[in-house]
Amino acid sequence: MDNEILEYLPDAIFLLNPEREIVDANQAAREILTPGFRDRDLALSLRHPEILEAVDAALKGEAYEQGDVSITHPVSRTFEMRAFRLPEGDAQSPGVAVILILHDITAAIQAVEVRRVFVANVSHELRSPLAALVGFIETLQGPARDDAQAREHFLSIMSAEAGRMTRLIDDLLSLSSVEANEHVRPLGRVDLRNILQNVIELLLAKTQEKSMTTQLICRDPLSEIPGDSDELIQIFQNLIDNAIKYGASGGVITLTLRHVDRIPDIGGPGVAVAIHNEGEGISPEYLPRLTERFYRVDKGRSRSMGGTGLGLAIVKHIVNHHRGRLTIESAPGEGSTFTVYLPT
Ligand code: ADP
Numbered sequence: 001m002d003n004e005i006l007e008y009l010p011d012a013i014f015l016l017n018p019e020r021e022i023v024d025a026n027q028a029a030r031e032i033l034t035p036g037f038r039d040r041d042l043a044l045s046l047r048h049p050e051i052l053e054a055v056d057a058a059l060k061g062e063a064y065e066q067g068d069v070s071i072t073h074p075v076s077r078t079f080e081m082r083a084f085r086l087p088e089g090d091a092q093s094p095g096v097a098v099i100l101i102l103h104d105i106t107a108a109i110q111a112v113e114v115r116r117v118f119v120a121n122v123s124h125e126l127r128s129p130l131a132a133l134v135g136f137i138e139t140l141q142g143p144a145r146d147d148a149q150a151r152e153h154f155l156s157i158m159s160a161e162a163g164r165m166t167r168l169i170d171d172l173l174s175l176s177s178v179e180a181n182e183h184v185r186p187l188g189r190v191d192l193r194n195i196l197q198n199v200i201e202l203l204l205a206k207t208q209e210k211s212m213t214t215q216l217i218c219r220d221p222l223s224e225i226p227g228d229s230d231e232l233i234q235i236f237q238n239l240i241d242n243a244i245k246y247g248a249s250g251g252v253i254t255l256t257l258r259h260v261d262r263i264p265d266i267g268g269p270g271v272a273v274a275i276h277n278e279g280e281g282i283s284p285e286y287l288p289r290l291t292e293r294f295y296r297v298d299k300g301r302s303r304s305m306g307g308t309g310l311g312l313a314i315v316k317h318i319v320n321h322h323r324g325r326l327t328i329e330s331a332p333g334e335g336s337t338f339t340v341y342l343p344t
Contacts (some may be wrong), residue, residue, distance in 0.1 A: 012079070014104040015094050016042060016191055020055060024096075032102070042100075051081060051100065058083040058098045065199045068105065077106045107219075121294045125168055125308070129161040157235055160335040164306065174234065175293070178317040186228035186322055190270060193218060195229065196255055203244065211250045214240070219258035225344050231318045232342075238311040239275045239338050245305045247277030247335065261339040263325050270324065274339040280329040282330040290328060291316040315340075 001009040001024050014022060014031035022037050024044065030037075043052055050069050055101035057063070070078050079102035086096055136154045144150040193216070198212050200207075207214055243253045258276045263270040282290070282297060289295045294309040296302040302309060315338075319326045322342050330336035 010104070012104075014042065014100040014102075015093060015096045016055060016098045016100060018059065018097040020052075020059060020098075028104075029102070030107055031074060033074075041108075051083075051102075052296060054081060054083040055098055055100055058100075061085055064230060069102070077104055078109055079103055080105050092190075095276060111233075122168075122172065124326060125294065125332055126165060129164045132161045133158055149335075161185045168308045168310075171308045171314065175310055175314050175317065178231065178314060178321060182317060182321050184233065186226060188226070189224040190227040190229045190232055191224050192227075192232070192257060192273065195232050196236055196257070196273065199233060199240055200255075202237065203240055206241070206244050206252070210244060210245060210247075212253060214243060214253045214255065217254065217256045219256060222257060222259060225271060225342055227322055227342060228318075231321065235315050235318050236273070236275075238315050239340070242338075243275055243277035243336075245302075245307065246279060248279035251278035251335075252282060253277050259344075260341065263343060264327060266323070266343075268343050269299050270343045272339055272341050274337050276335060278335040278339040281332045281334050281336050282328075284333055286329075287328050287330065291326070 001013075002088075003024075003026075006013050007026045007335065008027060009026060012032055014029050015024040017023050020042050021039050022033070022042055023039075025033060025037065032044040042055060043326055046052075048069060048071065066080070066082050068078055069081050070076065082101045083098055085098050086093060088097075107242065135156050140151060144154065156175045158173075169283060200216065240253065240255075245254060254274075254276045256272075256276070258272050258274075260270050260272045262268065263272075285322055286297045290297075291312045293313040296309045299309075316326055319340055319342075324343060326343040327339045327341070328336065329339070
C-alpha cells in the first residue's frame, strides 16, 4: 500500500473506486483477499454478501454501515466492519470512493465465551454440594429428626460437602490472584530443594495413608533461583497431591531436580523438577486438556478424592508467571510424569 501508516495498521483496510474495484489494500487486508485483486471488483476477491452490501450502500452514499462479519479464509475470524464514502475529489486519495475497514474482534469474542463457560462451570460445581446440603438439612429436620445414627452419618457427609465448597472457593481465589499477578515478574529468590522438602513434609500424612513413599533426587548442585516461594509451594503441593491421589497405592513418588541448558520451547537455561508417580497413567488423548479449568479425566473419581479440577490450571498459571514450562508425559499402565521447568 502506498500509504505507509495504513500499510502497517492491524485493521484490514481496502480502498475502492466508484466501480467497487480495489485500488489498494494494506497488509492485513491482503491476507484475506485472494491474489490478483488489484483493479478488480471486490466481489471477485472477497465473496461475502454482507460486506458487498455494505460497500454498495456506502457507494450510493447511504447511511454509514457497521456490523460483524465472519470470514473463514485464511483462518476463521470475526471482524467488525465499517464502510464509508470519502468526500468526492479527496485530494489525498484520488480515485478512491469508499474505504472498507475490517477490525478483528475474534479474541474479544473468545474472551466473552471463556468467561461465560467459566461462570457456568463455577455455578455448576457449587450447586451440587449446595443441593446435597439442602437435602440433608431437610432430612434432618423431617424424617431423621430423632434418629441419632442417621444424624451422625448425614452430618459427616454434610461436613465433607461443605469442605468441598471451601476448597473450590480457595482454589478460585488462588487462580484469580495468580492471574492478576501474571504480568508482574516474581521478585524473590528461592531454594527449590528446600521447598520440595517442605512440601513432602506437609503431605507426609496423606502419603502414608496410601502407603506410598516419596524420594527426592538432586542430580545437580543447584543454587537459588528467582521465584515467588508461596506460589512455588503451591505448584508442588498441587502436583504431589495429584501424584498421591492418582498414583498407585503402595507406590513410590519420585521427584527429580536437575539443571537443563535449554527449557523446551522457550529456550534458556533452567531447572527441571520432574514429579513421577506409578500407576495407571493417562491416555494420550486427555493430556492436552488436563490444565483446562474444571477438566478431569474421571469426574467421579476426582470428586471422591476431594478434587476441584482447578489444581493443574493453577499450576499452569504459576508456571507462566515464572516464564517457565510445564510438560506432562504419561502412558497407560506406566504412571505419569509432570515436569516443571523454571528459568534460572
Ligand atoms: P483435580 O482436582 O481433579 O485433581 P487437577 O486440575 O489437579 O484437578 O487435575 C485435573 C485432572 O488431571 C484430574 O482430574 C485427573 O484426571 C488428571 N490428573 C492429574 N494429575 C494426575 C496424575 N498424577 N495421574 C493421573 N491423572 C492425573
